[in-house]
Every structure is written in structure tokens, then in C-alpha cells.
Amino acid sequence: MGFIFKILDKEHIDLIIPLVQKLNDEKISFPVLQKRFHEMVNQNYECAVILEGEKLIGVCGLWFCTRHYSGKSVEPDHVFIEETYRGKGLGKQFFKWIYDYVSGKGCEAVELNTYVTNYPSHKFYYNQGFNILGYHFLKKL
Numbered sequence: 001m002g003f004i005f006k007i008l009d010k011e012h013i014d015l016i017i018p019l020v021q022k023l024n025d026e027k028i029s030f031p032v033l034q035k036r037f038h039e040m041v042n043q044n045y046e047c048a049v050i051l052e053g054e055k056l057i058g059v060c061g062l063w064f065c066t067r068h069y070s071g072k073s074v075e076p077d078h079v080f081i082e083e084t085y086r087g088k089g090l091g092k093q094f095f096k097w098i099y100d101y102v103s104g105k106g107c108e109a110v111e112l113n114t115y116v117t118n119y120p121s122h123k124f125y126y127n128q129g130f131n132i133l134g135y136h137f138l139k140k141l
Helices: 010-023 030-040 090-104 119-127
Strands: 003-007 045-052 055-067 071-081
Touching: 003 090, 010 030, 010 045, 010 055, 010 071, 045 090, 055 090, 071 090
Parallel strands: none
Antiparallel strands: 003 045, 045 055, 055 071
16 A cells, blocks of 8 residues: 655644654544644644554644745754654655655745654754754743
8 A cells, every 4th residue: 555645734744743742652632633733734834744644653744934034934843753664764755755845835945853762853854954953942831
């Protein structure tokens, strides 16, 4: 069976929450994520997914903006692929699909953040041609 890459209709955004919870070790409750995602889909956000048949196995949020230093860009966010599907080239296929999709929307650059301790993602992004340009800082209010 093949994989399907597509943009999720915003009315189905709740389907990704269990995968995003796995990415964050379920530290953020379903109701909190649901509220946040319902706000996000009404901003410059889209959600790309990977399906195997009807089964959702991967997710990647896409934030669109224009930055003074890179032009129109997209920021992949909360990238997650179910563990049993990793290490088989699926992430590479997914990102190829994402690059083609966002190029079609006029994006000139892709930039992202990844957790400092997520070493497998660092290797993946280096292999995808990403370079480290700075640090991401966060202050909770």
C-alpha cells in the first residue's frame, strides 16, 4: 500500500492531536491542544499529513510568513512520523512533497526549529541541506 501526502482540511485538525501528543510526551492535554489548533488553523497555518490508506501516520504543521532576511518562507512545525515507519525514507519523501507544495505557493526558503535533544532530527535536517543560523529562545509569560 502506498502513502498519501496531503494538506489536511482544517475541520479535521483534531485528528493530528494524538500524534502531536506523542511528540511532546503527552505533556500538553488534548483539550489544550485542541483549543490551540483551532486557533492556529485560522492563522497562516496549514497541516500536512501522511496517510497509509485511512491511517494517519505522520504530521507536519506549516507556518507561512515573509521575513526580511529570507523572503516568503515556511516553517515546518511539530514534525512527527510514527516510530514503526521511521528509518525507511518516508521523512525524505514527505519533505520532498512539502518542498514541492510550498514552492508552488511561492516560498523561497524553509526554516525550522527542533528540540536540542532530538539528535535523530538534527542528522535528518543536516542531510536535507539545512544549516544552523541561530538559537531559538522561549520565555513563558
